[in-house]
Amino acid sequence: MGESTVAMGIDNDAGAAPNAPPQQLMERLKDYGQEHVFALWDELSPQERHLLLNDIQSLDLSRIDRIIRCSLRSHGLSVAAIEPVPESCVSSVEERTMEERERWWKMGLKAISEGKLAVLLLSGGQGTRLGSSDPKGCFNIGLPSGKSLFQLQAERILCVQRLATHAMNEGSAGSVAINWYIMTSPFTDDATRKFFESHKYFGLEADQVTFFQQGTIPCISKDGRYIMDTPYKVAKAPDGNGGVYSALKSSRLLEDMASRGIKYVDCYGVDNALVRVADPTFLGYFIDKGVAAAAKVVRKVLREEEFAPVKNANGSNYDTPDSARLLVLRLHARWVVAAGGFLTHSVPLYSTGVEVSPRCSYAGENLESICRGRTFHAPCEITF
Template identity: 65%
Template sequence: MEEPTTETEIKTADVTTTLTPPPPTASPHQELVERLKDYGQEDVFALWEELSPEERHLLVTEIENLDLPRIDRIIRCSLNSQGLPAAAIEAPPESCVSTVEERRKEDKEKWWKMGLKAIYEGKLGVVLLSGGQGTRLGSSDPKGCYNIGLPSGKSLFQIQAERILCVQRLAAQAMSEAGPTRPVAIQWYIMTSPFTHEPTQKFFESHKYFGLEADQVTFFQQGTLPCITKDGKFIMETPFSLAKAPDGNGGVYAALKYSGLLEDMASRGIKYVDCYGVDNVLVRVADPTFLGYFIDKGAASAAKVVRKAYPQEKVGVFVRRGKGGPLTVVEYTELDESMASETNQQTGRLKFCWSNVCLHMFTLDFLNQVANGLEKDSIYHVAEKKIPSINGSIEGVKLEQFIFDCFPYAPSTALFEVLREEEFAPVKNANGSSFDTPESAKLLVLRLHTRWVIAAGGFLTHSVPLYATGVEVSPLCSYAGENLEAICRGRTFHAPCEISL
């Protein structure tokens, strides 16, 4: 008797045809293993045999959704760039900085009017970087939900929303002199992370968008990247999931691109984009003066800067890399002690004195260039961190881009000095820390607003030392201390309190 065969013979007339069954189709898991081998990441499936069907499905889905060529390029370029010598650092030229001391009243008035006109014409969009949680503040909520303890009890989100409402009103009033006006709506694009997206949306919905129209607020998510070992291997957080981290606040450029929001801005007629971080309670959102200055300078990008308080202050500063190179930001660790202390003989101030505080303005055309340029170069900052893994917390690497990574691409960048006591009150660390706490930020707000009220003819009484208290002026009353005389002149306010409409 003949041995059985897997082939089938079919005889037709004098022709014999042998049919061979097709080879079995590879499973998605096997196909992915082969793809991962090309990038040296096949260990992702090392515990495959121990996974349940549900866990296998989760792992396969996660790996299928990765852009492996892009991620591999980012890892290789970023790790290989470490340790390369940086170009020599030069101080920014004086001509690129508008300082507080040299700013004339007529310039400020001109810029204010130019900015309000552009806002009225719908040419300004606002991007908020809000991907972080309030972990260091002792909260798992999005940082923008945090209440720093002002008399009003308002969250950071509410304060910023009300500043937008105030600017909208000011823009409509400024244009009313030329005839009837229409309502003004500034588009607010809020970048979240996978950890803050849903709670941020719910917070806005539950507070009815703080008086803004729902259709002028758009939420979008920044990307994440796998955490890696120092030799570039993916770290597994569980046997069926990668350890991942947000790609830094510089991820805003790719996020705007891939979410289609750059096209959305263009379709709305937006020409200029104000971009800032959520944790500055004194931020002047959609600042008409800064916008007017930016338009007047004709620059592609701009940044508000504050003067370093002392040479060793741990802040990033604007510099030029290379002889006559573009402006960029370096971290304080890149300035040795002698360089940090060096002074300009003509002005007497520190040569490297302009601190970056994440208050930026860009043209939409430039943002499009950045979104494509940064993606092409794919060089990320390497941050060595403790990473949660299946083997416990291990030493690993997070890859991030920073908001200031765009500046080397700019054909021109203008710097605009502001006073930190007026526009920079960061909320980063829990009360009890030595700096940047809710308490320190609250006092900066109360002291600034107290000065506004006194300048407008108001008076204060207080039951605690005045340096430890003050008044809060609602953003709905005044954007930057203007138009307070009718509310404050001749009136006495007992601190602490909120002055509102």
């Protein structure tokens, strides 16, 4: 049998960039007032022309145009009157009896033990305002443990899994896994994945953590025209937390959730050091009401049990890593005292406290065996 040879030649004209922008694409851009993206076409190299064409063709021009027009129309319009939510649709934990709260807690744990809850984290932002280019969830707010926001949240998921397992199986060998869906952006995706991998997913199983990217949209000028990052690339930015819906759809994660038997999704933002991830009480309340969606809010006063925002760099007037750290330490100090523990401190207690590992307690429960009769010197971390 003779040797078979495949000859491959290179056609210098194949795939060559056109001398002028494609007419059909130019007409579409004119329809949307964006033909200026080709303003420097004649100065571009063939490779740069290819890059520009690919960039423009990747855009959903009609959808972006609708967004721009809606945004421009809203300028100068009076804000619609905001009406209070009907009282029948609102419940306050403080106004509920302990029996009701306990019932919701158990309902939530039951649904979690049955694998019906997923947690959805909105984490597309960088810590730019915190002085960091890393994903915001990687930020260490200065707790005694040195844990990042990602680790604090992961360990709360681990704690809820343990609580659900214990409540439903009464200590049997069965285990509960809460699937964690983490929305990143093109600017944070790689760093977020590597951070989780390097920390071994903070004790979670790798297959219960799913990363997916939110989309991007072109940056626009005040008159609605695309801003160019380079002569051959449109400047883009993540499409915000609202982009989660299209991102879930395009990533086919709704089908993934359905295949896992997930019925409820707890969605939250990354920059709250006290966020109660997978809150069984709130989940139980939601199930009890039989509604399609619910939102949990905290008052702007007396919010220190669940809200410690990390938004601005230290030195700002509010919502800094330092202020969030103090909120965590003070709350956990109250937990320890309530559980029969004692604190000593070298600085005023209002400026310090203790950190209770989320692996020990989710919301101050089950601390008596660890704290009763013991003295802790603040600041410190209390763990198993």
